[in-house]
Amino acid sequence: MTGQVPVFKLYGEDRAWPTPDLIHCESIAERSRLHGWEISAHLHSDLLQVLYIQSGHAEVEIDGQARVLDQSAVQVVPALCVHAFRFSEDIQGHVLTLAQPLVEHLGTALERPPLSQPVCYLVTDQRPRLDMLFATLAHEYGQHEAGRELMLQSLISALLVWLARQALAGERAEAFINDRGRNHLRRLQGLVEQHYREHRPLDWYASQLGLSVAHLNSLCRRLAGQSGLQLIHQRLMLEAKRNLVYTSMTIAQVADSLGFSEAAYFSRFFRRGTGISPRDFRNQR
Helix, strand or coil: CCCCCCECCCCCCCCCCCCCCCEEEEEHHHHHHHHCCEEEEEECCCEEEEEEEEECCEEEEECCEEEEECCCEEEEECCCCCEEEEECCCCEEEEEEEEHHHHHHHHCCCCCCCCCCCEEEECCCCHHHHHHHHHHHHHHHHCCCCCHHHHHHHHHHHHHHHHHHHHHHHHHHHHHHHHHHHHHHHHHHHHHHHHHHHCCCHHHHHHHHCCCHHHHHHHHHHHHCCCHHHHHHHHHHHHHHHHHHHCCCCHHHHHHHCCCCCHHHHHHHHHHHHCCCHHHHHHHC
C-alpha cells in the first residue's frame, strides 16, 4: 500500500450511510462481485464489520497480517483497522456492518466487549446456529415489519454474546496450555537436575516427558527464553562454575565429576559458554 489509505462509509461508496439504521447487512458476494471479488485496502473511521464466511475461499489481510480461510469462520474487523479481502467466486456468507455508537451501546452489558481487536474464529459444530442467526439477520434487515429495530438489536446482541464466549474460551484454552507448559518445564528442570552429569541428548528428555523434541524446544523458548539444550548446558555450566570457585578440585577432576570423558572436552565446552578457559575463570575469582 502506498499513499493515503481511502476511508469509506461502505467500500466503494462516497455517499452517506445508505439507511436510517445503525446497521448494514449484505452478502459477501453482493459487494465483492462488483469489484472483481477483490476488496482493496481501506478502513472505516467509525464502523465495525463482522464477516461470516460460510463456504468458499477467502484471503484476509488486516493491519498487515494475512491469513487464508478455506473453512467456515467469523472475522471481526474493528474500526480504523486497514483491511483488504480477496474472495473466490463461489463465496457464501454475510457482512454485518455496525456503526460505532451501536457497538458501544450493545457492548455495555458485556463485562469485556469482544470487538476491540481484529480476531478470527473458526466455526465447526456451531455452524447451524450461526447460519440461522445470520439468515434471520439478513431477513429482518430486508423487511420492514413491526418491531424490526428491536429484533435486529436482539439478533446482534446474540451475536455479540457468541463472540464474547469465543474470546473467553480462547483465553481459558491459552491459560490451560500455559499451565500445562509450565508443568512440562518444571518436570524438565527436575529431570535435568537428576541427569545433567550424564549428558543425555534432548530427545531423551523429550521422550521422558512424552513430547516431541520440536514441542519441547518451542515450550522452552516460550516459557524460559532459550532452547532445551541451552537449559541443560546452563545447569552443567552452573555446576562447573561452582566447583571451580568453591572447591580445590583440579580442572581434570571437575571435568570428570561432570561426566566429561576428557578434560579437553570440558575446557572447550566451558570456553564456548563463557569465552574464557576454566583456569582463567578460577584465577579471576
